[in-house]
Each structure stands twice: as structure tokens, then as C-alpha cells.
Amino acid sequence: QSALxxxxxxxxxxxxxxxxxxTGTSSDIGGYDYVSWYQQHPGKxxxxxxxxxxxxxxxxxxxxxxxxxxxxxxxxxSGLQAEDEADYYCSSYGGSNNLIFGxxxxxxxx
Amino acid sequence: EVELVxxxxxxxQPGGSLRLSCAASGFTVSSSYMSWVRQAPGKGLxxxxxxxxxxxxxxxxxxxxxxxxxxxxxxxTLYLQMNSLRVEDTAVYYCTRSCGAYWCxxxxxxxxxVPVSS
Numbered sequence: 001q002s003a004l005x006x007x008x009x010x011x012x013x014x015x016x017x018x019x020x021x022x023t024g025t026s027s028d029i030g031g032y033d034y035v036s037w038y039q040q041h042p043g044k045x046x047x048x049x050x051x052x053x054x055x056x057x058x059x060x061x062x063x064x065x066x067x068x069x070x071x072x073x074x075x076x077x078s079g080l081q082a083e084d085e086a087d088y089y090c091s092s093y094g095g096s097n098n099l100i101f102g103x104x105x106x107x108x109x110x
Numbered sequence: 111e112v113e114l115v116x117x118x119x120x121x122x123q124p125g126g127s128l129r130l131s132c133a134a135s136g137f138t139v140s141s142s143y144m145s146w147v148r149q150a151p152g153k154g155l156x157x158x159x160x161x162x163x164x165x166x167x168x169x170x171x172x173x174x175x176x177x178x179x180x181x182x183x184x185x186x187t188l189y190l191q192m193n194s195l196r197v198e199d200t201a202v203y204y205c206t207r208s209c210g211a212y213w214c215x216x217x218x219x220x221x222x223x224v225p226v227s228s
Binding site: 003034036038045046047048051052057089091093097098099100101102103104 | 147157215
């Protein structure tokens, strides 16, 4: 199965909102509610930000939210802060005991 | 506190074998869904393998038949046996513990680098 499609980059000014998309197919994103989002700062391990489309793990600010429509999932970061600058990866269960990641989006806080 | 510490990485020649270890603390590996996820230098994330609580295992097509995931309950440790290594297996390998649903990764180790090169 192919990787999920994410824009290579996104940006916003402090305080603004930015949305990152993640497009798949009816065999992955469209077929299951097992979409997750990860934040990765340079040289660090990824951190889970959203799971099961829109659930936030304990400790993740409510500025981060997730949603899904059809074959596309989205991560919205509201009230952008400097520390939100990082790479973001989406993932989805792809059926047949397989998990697929997106190619990643570099978020820049201007 | 949950902690995952990987070890075993290092330079290996194509065709060689390597075993990665992931020592867990703060929880029981046998009661969790555990996965290995890798990241090639400068590239994105790739799921490699998962072991269920039951002991059942599943693999990405790219490593099926070459890699084996296992655990030692007495040592609370996860392993990844990697055989017939290829240059394209070069990556940082992360040990992860799933969150509530097993297809999400709530806890990550610091990663161990496996360069495959002659």
C-alpha cells in the first residue's frame, strides 16, 4: 500500500491556526477510525498527539485537534506557538494487519 | 513511569544479521501491544512489526520473512531479530508501546541507529 499523502510544508504566525491534511483511500483512512498524528522535533522521538481520529492523549494541549472526512484526515493546531514548530506525521490502519504513515509535514511558525 | 530503552544497533554489512533489544520499565510488555517503527535518515516513519498481547505477530511487507519480533516476559524485553539486512534497512529503529487501540503508538524509546553498509 502507498504512503498517505501529506503536504511537505505548512506555516502560520504565532496565535494563528493551521490545518495539515492527510489523504488516503477507502482502504485505509476512509475505512477505519484508526488515524493518529505524531509530532517530531529534530533529533527526538515522535510524540503521539492524536489517536483514533480525534482523541487527545493526556498532557497534549487542547490546541491540537483531529478530524476526518471521507478519505482525508486533518490535524488543526490553534493558537500556534513557537514550540509547535516540528514535523508532523499521520498514520492509519490499512487493513490486513498493516499500518501506513504519511510522508510528513514540516510546520514552520513564522 | 513508562520507559523504553533500545540497544543493539550498529554498523552491519549487507546480508548480515542483528538483534535489537528494547528494555521496558513501568509496565508489563506481555500485557501490551508492542511495535517497532523505523525512520531512514532524513525520511519519514515506517511501521515494521507488531506483537499482540496474545503473542501473535505481524510484519510490514518490506521485512516479512527477514525480521522476527519477539519478547522475553521474564526480562520484560522486546526484540527484533533482523536477518538478510539490506542497505535500504538503514534507519533509526524505535521501540513503541501502543496506546488504547493497538494501531497507535503512545510511548517511544529514544531509538537505535542501524546503518547497513559495506
